[in-house]
Amino acid sequence: MKFKYCPKCGKELIEKYSWDEGGVPYCPVDDIMYFDTPKPCVVVAVLKDNNILLLKQSYIFKNSKVLVSGYVTNGETVEETVYREVKEETGITIGDIKYLGSEYLSSKELIMLTFMANYVEGEINKSDEVEWVDWRELENAIYEMEEDEIGKNVVRKVLSEVGYTEDKAYVYDNNKG
Numbered sequence: 593m594k595f596k597y598c599p600k601c602g603k604e605l606i607e608k609y610s611w612d613e614g615g616v617p618y619c620p621v622d623d624i625m626y627f628d629t630p631k632p633c634v635v636v637a638v639l640k641d642n643n644i645l646l647l648k649q650s651y652i653f654k655n656s657k658v659l660v661s662g663y664v665t666n667g668e669t670v671e672e673t674v675y676r677e678v679k680e681e682t683g684i685t686i687g688d689i690k691y692l693g694s695e696y697l698s699s700k701e702l703i704m705l706t707f708m709a710n711y712v713e714g715e716i717n718k719s720d721e722v723e724w725v726d727w728r729e730l731e732n733a734i735y736e737m738e739e740d741e742i743g744k745n746v747v748r749k750v751l752s753e754v755g756y757t758e759d760k761a762y763v764y765d766n767n768k769g
């Protein structure tokens with residue numbers, strides 16, 4: 593997001609030169625440069641045996657299931673975000689968190705850091721923010737995530753990580769192409 597006014601004091605920002613970045617909006621009162629940075633968020637594929645944890649959250653996608661996701665908040669590491677979001681949204685405790693790469697969503701200026709993690713313990717106990725959450729067979733997940741392109745990419749990476757070699761998980765992809 594490009595800032596015009598200082599979010600701290602409300603003063604109109606001026607341009608300040610910053611090496612490679614060129615002119616950057618700057619508040620001389622608070623001495624802060626407001627770089628045009630995306631908002632970091634996490635997307636997590638939680639695995640238990642051959643199953644993956646899918647959620648229904650209509651405010652994200654009306655007709656698709658999605659993976660656990662959430663914003664990185666100030667004061668925590670990204671790994672802590674992954675652990676916290678899974679716990680808050682589903683009640684599940686996870687371990688073996690593995691980074692799978694990032695995706696940029698320009699419409700929302702999000703940098704989505706994607707992960708896989710293993711179930712450790714806990715019963716599903718969803719938050720009010722989630723309409724439905726349950727385990728689904730990993731090889732059927734893509735069929736239920738139609739609108740969620742980034743989520744489907746994460747599942748494809750997970751299939752590769754777990755060494756999945758069958759065709760079934762990709763039938764939907766193949767029929768589309």
Ligand SMILES: [Zn+2]
Nearest residue numbers: 598601619622
């Ligand atoms: Zn200011």
